[in-house]
Every structure is written in structure tokens, then in C-alpha cells.
Amino acid sequence: MSPRKIREFFIEKLIFLSGVASIVFVALIFVFLLKEGVSLFKTIGLGDFLGGRFWYPISDPPKLGILPLILGSLLVTAGAIALAVPLGIASAFYIAEVAPPRLRDALKTCIEVLSAIPSVVLGFIGMVTLVPFIKRVFGIPTGLTAMTGSIMLALMALPTIISISEDAINSVPGEYKAGAIALGATHWQTLRRVIIHGAMPGIIAASMLGIGRVFGETMAVMMVTGNAAVIPKSLLQPVRTLTATIAAEMGEAVRGSEHFYALFAIGIVLFIISFAINVTADLFLNRGKKR
Amino acid sequence: MSAKIEVAKLNLWYGDFQALIDVDLAVREKTITALIGSSGCGKSTLLRCLDRMNDRIDGVRITGSVRIDGEDIYRMKKAELPRLRKKVGMVFQRPNPFPLSVYKNVAFGPTVHHQANHDELDALVEESLRAVNLWDELKDRLDESALGLSLEQKQRLCIARLVAVKSEVLLMDEPCSALDPVATLKIEELMRRLRADFTIVIVTHNMQQAARVSQETGFMLLGELVEFGRTPDIFTSPRDKRTEDYITGRFG
Ligand SMILES: Nc1ncnc2c1ncn2[C@@H]1O[C@H](COP(=O)(O)OP(=O)(O)OP(=O)(O)O)[C@@H](O)[C@H]1O
Ligand SMILES: [Mg+2]
Numbered sequence: 001m002s003p004r005k006i007r008e009f010f011i012e013k014l015i016f017l018s019g020v021a022s023i024v025f026v027a028l029i030f031v032f033l034l035k036e037g038v039s040l041f042k043t044i045g046l047g048d049f050l051g052g053r054f055w056y057p058i059s060d061p062p063k064l065g066i067l068p069l070i071l072g073s074l075l076v077t078a079g080a081i082a083l084a085v086p087l088g089i090a091s092a093f094y095i096a097e098v099a100p101p102r103l104r105d106a107l108k109t110c111i112e113v114l115s116a117i118p119s120v121v122l123g124f125i126g127m128v129t130l131v132p133f134i135k136r137v138f139g140i141p142t143g144l145t146a147m148t149g150s151i152m153l154a155l156m157a158l159p160t161i162i163s164i165s166e167d168a169i170n171s172v173p174g175e176y177k178a179g180a181i182a183l184g185a186t187h188w189q190t191l192r193r194v195i196i197h198g199a200m201p202g203i204i205a206a207s208m209l210g211i212g213r214v215f216g217e218t219m220a221v222m223m224v225t226g227n228a229a230v231i232p233k234s235l236l237q238p239v240r241t242l243t244a245t246i247a248a249e250m251g252e253a254v255r256g257s258e259h260f261y262a263l264f265a266i267g268i269v270l271f272i273i274s275f276a277i278n279v280t281a282d283l284f285l286n287r288g289k290k291r
Numbered sequence: 292m293s294a295k296i297e298v299a300k301l302n303l304w305y306g307d308f309q310a311l312i313d314v315d316l317a318v319r320e321k322t323i324t325a326l327i328g329s330s331g332c333g334k335s336t337l338l339r340c341l342d343r344m345n346d347r348i349d350g351v352r353i354t355g356s357v358r359i360d361g362e363d364i365y366r367m368k369k370a371e372l373p374r375l376r377k378k379v380g381m382v383f384q385r386p387n388p389f390p391l392s393v394y395k396n397v398a399f400g401p402t403v404h405h406q407a408n409h410d411e412l413d414a415l416v417e418e419s420l421r422a423v424n425l426w427d428e429l430k431d432r433l434d435e436s437a438l439g440l441s442l443e444q445k446q447r448l449c450i451a452r453l454v455a456v457k458s459e460v461l462l463m464d465e466p467c468s469a470l471d472p473v474a475t476l477k478i479e480e481l482m483r484r485l486r487a488d489f490t491i492v493i494v495t496h497n498m499q500q501a502a503r504v505s506q507e508t509g510f511m512l513l514g515e516l517v518e519f520g521r522t523p524d525i526f527t528s529p530r531d532k533r534t535e536d537y538i539t540g541r542f543g
Pocket of ligand 2: 336
């Protein structure tokens with residue numbers, strides 16, 4: 001073999017190995033998670049775990065129901081979506097279609113900066129500004145609430161939603177726009193009736209990815225939501241999320257205890273939900289490409 | 292008969308490059324007028340001047356006048372452009388239906404111009420699709436995406452959009468160049484029928500097409516309208532040597 005062929009042989013194998021490695025790592029992580037998590041179900045039923053209303057991991061015997069945590073996560077996430085998705089899509093349209101070029105560049109830079117702020121820092125800022133603000137505005141005993149978490153998470157999801165939606169809007173073929181304008185549609189009518197349809201798969205994918213980001217976020221939520229593991233009845237009360245539970249309790253759980261396995265089982269639940277969100281996002285992204 | 296469109300001393304620059312030079316042109320109502328000429332001579336540019344689609348391009352400068360029904364369209368305010376473009380519709384080289392259903396494509400124009408209420412819309416869509424011979428083919432597929440149609444159907448649909456909005460002038464920029472010969476003949480057949488109700492200006496590279504469908508023909512060369520007249524005259528006894536060279540295939 002010539003030196004070139006040998007080199008190509010090795011490069012090819014190396015690339016192949018890197019590809020395989022990433023699959024193996026994912027598989028290993030999942031197997032590990034499953035092994036540790038499933039151990040829990042030797043002592044407690046799946047229904048009692050997912051549907052249990054009380055999370056008292058260090059009482060005796062421990063109560064390991066994660067319903068309050070699931071509802072906490074869902075509530076905070078839903079609040080964040082309700083804020084971030086409409087705002088993000090509107091911003092994306094503004095940046096892609098309305099803003100003059102200089103303002104557009106400035107806005108895009110701002111959004112990049114926002115996405116670069118580490119979540120602990122954001123959480124910290126939220127703790128000293130937003131928490132007292134919410135407490136004062138609503139006149140409630142504590143500002144550590146689900147709503148505070150939703151607002152912080154919305155800030156974190158915005159950059160993802162805006163930049164991916166903007167890409168989707170920009171990749172709508174110019175001929176649609178020309179066609180609408182040539183029919184006498186105004187700029188706004190063109191946006192609302194044509195461009196948004198062309199960009200829709202990408203916008204949905206952007207929203208799903210934003211939601212995924214929010215759902216898996218830990219630090220900021222832990223710092224501002226109050227972490228009370230009770231079934232939430234309103235946005236203005238402290239909640240605890242799945243992620244915050246793992247982060248807060250992993251250090252103190254006794255290795256090999258039910259509590260320890262329960263945290264891994266929470267990990268599996270998180271993994272499955274996040275995975276489902278990402279797959280949905282991919283589905284929409286690919287549908288957008290095919291057309 | 293007075294002209295539907297009167298172009299006078301029209302000059303157009305893209306930045307420093309002059310793409311149209313002193314063009315004078317009169318398009319008669321309810322006729323098909325063809326614009327021929329070699330690539331890059333300014334046919335599309337001239338066509339886009341007639342519905343002010345050139346306004347969308349940066350660095351364009353225009354002098355002279357274009358009158359449609361006597362109204363100088365370059366004196367119109369920006370807010371009046373939708374009204375102009377409703378009256379003067381454009382069919383593009385590559386069929387460009389919207390990524391919406393067949394029905395919504397046709398209903399788009401009437402909706403944005405508030406021409407029809409909900410009940411009238413169904414009838415208008417049917418009438419417009421019939422006008423372009425698409426109704427029988429598509430009446431059961433009105434809710435399907437227009438992106439799934441054949442190229443010829445897409446182009447017909449684009450014409451139906453203009454019929455629905457009750458355009459008076461149809462500007463067609465090489466409307467058949469993406470189509471096969473059979474589809475091309477069918478679109479030409481359609482144009483002949485539409486002539487009864489519309490004033491049509493068509494840009495084409497295909498001289499047989501110009502000869503087949505048009506009553507009047509203009510020959511353009513390097514930004515100038517060299518010769519304009521009745522189609523048979525242009526093709527059998529051109530006055531200008533350059534026109535003769537072009538149509539006999541000596542250059543271009
Ligand atoms: N947006 C633009 N910016 C700068 N120059 C342009 C632009 N559009 C067209 N031109 C130039 O203007 C001239 C006329 O272009 P136009 O597209 O009108 O020609 P055409 O006759 O339609 O050609 P074709 O038969 O290839 O479609 C060409 O030299 C072209 O390069
Ligand atoms: Mg052209």
C-alpha cells in the first residue's frame with residue numbers, strides 16, 4: 001500500500017472509532033442509570049413511585065413518591081414556555097424581517113451574550129433581584145416561587161428559540177415572499193400568511209429545543225423556586241423540580257440506600273422526558289428540511 | 292384604441308450599470324405582447340418595472356414614466372403599491388405557489404385585498420381554478436399542499452391566484468421555461484383563452500412561442516427596445532437589421 005492509502009486507512013478507522021465511541025458512551029450511561037434506578041423497584045412499585053404524593057426520603061420508612069416533583073417540573077416548565085415561546089417567536093420575526101441591519105446585528109449580539117451567561121450566575125442574579133421583586137409585587141411571604149423559576153428559565157430558553165426560529169425564517173425561499181408581494185400583499189400580510197407557514201417546522205423545533213433546555217436546567221431553578229416538595233396549587237408558591245432534587249440530595253443520600261436508587265430512578269424519568277422532547281424537535285427539523 | 296400600458300423614456304440603473312435605455316413602449320389592452328431578446332438584455336428588468344417589483348432591489352434608480360390606464364405608477368405612494376400589484380400581476384419563471392393548500396393559494400389574493408367574504412370565497416376559488424383548467428383535476432385535492440402538484444399544475448395555480456384577485460394585466464417572465472413541451476403548449480393554449488379578459492406581457496426566449504401566442508412583439512438588445520410592432524411583421528419583415536439578425540439566428 002502507498003503511504004497515502006495507509007494514512008487514509010488510519011484516518012478512516014479513527015473516524016469510525018470516534019463514531020462508535022459516542023454510541024458506546026451513551027449506551028453505557030443509559031445502562032448504568034437503568035441498573036441503579038431499577039434497583040429501587042425491588043422494594044417499591046412503579047405506581048407508588050410515579051404517583052406517590054409524598055417525598056420524605058429520610059423519614060423511616062422513607063416515602064419516595066415523585067408526583068410533587070414531576071408536577072413541580074411541569075409547572076415551572078409550562079410557565080417558562082408560556083413566556084418564552086411567544087416572546088421568542090416574535091423576537092425572531094422582528095430580527096429576521098423588520099429590524100434595520102444595524103439594529104439586527106446589535107440584537108443578535110445581545111442574544112449571544114444572554115446565552116453565554118452561566119446558569120448559576122443567572123440564578124444568583126434572579127435570587128437578589130427577581131425574588132424580592134415577586135415577593136413585593138404579589139405581597140406573598142416568599143419570592144421563591146414556581147413563577148420566579150419560570151421567568152428565569154424563560155430567559156435561558158429565549159436565545160435558543162430566537163436563533164433557531166430566525167434561521168428557519170431566513171431559510172424560507174425568497175420566491176414565496178416575492179410571490180406574495182407581487183400579489184399586492186403588504187409586508188405584514190406576507191409575514192403572517194406565508195412566511196410563518198414556510199418557517200413553521202423550524203419554529204416548532206426551536207420551541208421544543210428551548211423546552212428541552214428548560215426542562216433539564218438545574219442550578220437556576222434550584223436557587224429561585226424554594227424547593228418545597230409539595231404538590232403545587234399555584235404559580236405563586238414554592239415548588240421543587242426533578243432536577244433540583246437530584247442535585248440537592250445526591251451528596252447526602254447513603255450509597256446503596258432506597259433514597260440513592262430513587263434519585264437514579266428520577267434520572268431515568270428525566271432522561272426519558274428529555275429524550276422525547278428532543279426526538280420531537282428532530283422530527284420537525286427534518287420535516288422542514290425535506291420540503 | 293388607447294394603450295393599457297404606456298412606457299415613456301424609461302431608464303433604469305442598477306448602481307452604475309444602465310440596464311434600460313430610453314425605452315418607449317405601448318401595450319394594447321387585451322392583447323398578448325411578447326418581449327424577446329438575448330440573455331441579459333433587460334427583458335425581466337423591464338417587466339418588473341411594470342409592477343414596481345424593482346423597488347425591492349437595492350441601488351435601483353429609475354427615470355421616465357410608466358402609465359397604466361393613464362396613471363403614472365412611479366408617482367404612486369408606497370401605500371398604493373398593493374393596489375397596483377393587485378391590478379398588475381406577475382407570473383414567475385419558476386412556479387412559486389405558497390406552502391399552503393391549493394385552496395388557500397387561490398384565496399390568498401382575495402383575502403388580503405378583502406375582495407370576498409367567507410361565503411363568496413368558495414365560488415371565487417372554483418371560478419378561478421376553472422379559468423385555468425385546474426378545477427376538474429384538483430377539486431378533490433383543495434386541502435392538499437400546493438407543493439405536491441406537478442410543475443405545470445403549479446404554474447396554472449399561480450395564474451389562478453391572479454385570476455382570483457381580478458388582475459387586469461398579467462406579466463409573465465418565461466412562464467414555460469421550467470416546463471416540458473407538452474405542458475408548454477397547454478399553458479400557451481391557456482394564455483390564448485385568457486387574452487379575452489387580460490392584457491398579457493410575456494418575456495420568452497423561445498421565438499416560436501412568441502410567434503405562436505403574441506399579437507405584438509418587442510425586440511430588446513442591451514437595454515434598448517430596438518423594434519416593436521405586430522408579431523407577423525417582426526418575424527417576416529423586420530425593419531431593423533439587428534432584429535433580423537436575431538430572429539434568423541445570426542446572433543444571440
Ligand atoms: N439585481 C440586479 N443587480 C445588478 N444588476 C442586475 C440585477 N438584475 C439584473 N441585472 C443586470 O441587468 C441586465 C438585465 O438583466 P435582466 O435580468 O433584465 O435580463 P433578461 O433579459 O431578463 O435576461 P435573461 O434572458 O437571462 O432572463 C443584466 O446585465 C443583468 O446582469
Ligand atoms: Mg430574465
